[in-house]
Amino acid sequence: GENVEQHPSTLSVQEGDSAVIKCTYSDSASNYFPWYKQELGKRPQLIIDIRSNVGEKKDQRIAVTLNKTAKHFSLHITETQPEDSAVYFCAASDGNKLVFGAGTILRVKS
């Protein structure tokens, strides 16, 4: 089955700097890659997703890149703000179910 690895497990950045979180997946059949943000005590919420027919997608300060050959995808957050502090999860799916990475705790220091 699918296995998703996520790095780093924790990330501290200064406000205004960029943050990058990386994930690798094992199943070449996976074709959908969402990223979820979970604030403390809240539910995971989708912030951006990418499908296998696209290499990059951007939404304001957030971007995701996908390298299908290498089976890895990354989340990029630019101009980080304190409200970006949260746990971020990547996931992969072949169309049936999502397999989540272990999560990255992002701390933005002001």
Add this chain to the structure above:
Amino acid sequence: DAGVIQSPRHEVTEMGQEVTLRCKPISGHNSLFWYRQTMMRGLELLIYFNNNVPIDDSGMPEDRFSAKMPNASFSTLKIQPSEPRDSAVYFCASSLNPGARDYNEQFFGPGTRLTVL
């Protein structure tokens, strides 16, 4: 749209008791997922349903766990008997999946925080 609704939001029970968690998916969604979240194991998929039919229950930890979806607007996750190691946050999520190998966003409910003493 009220989103995915879960009840109760918090449950404290004693070891050996039966626990029933409830979920109402977003109207029109045809896929429903039950997850468990702990610090040690992260976000684990327990079981998911497509069109009310259980598709994959390989994540259900053991026979003490069972899930049902009697209709498109209601699902339950039952633990009987409960044990302290079942303490976790249980999330229900739903999505609209138009067909095989096509995927749309999963919307999570607020979760049920379960504590088994």
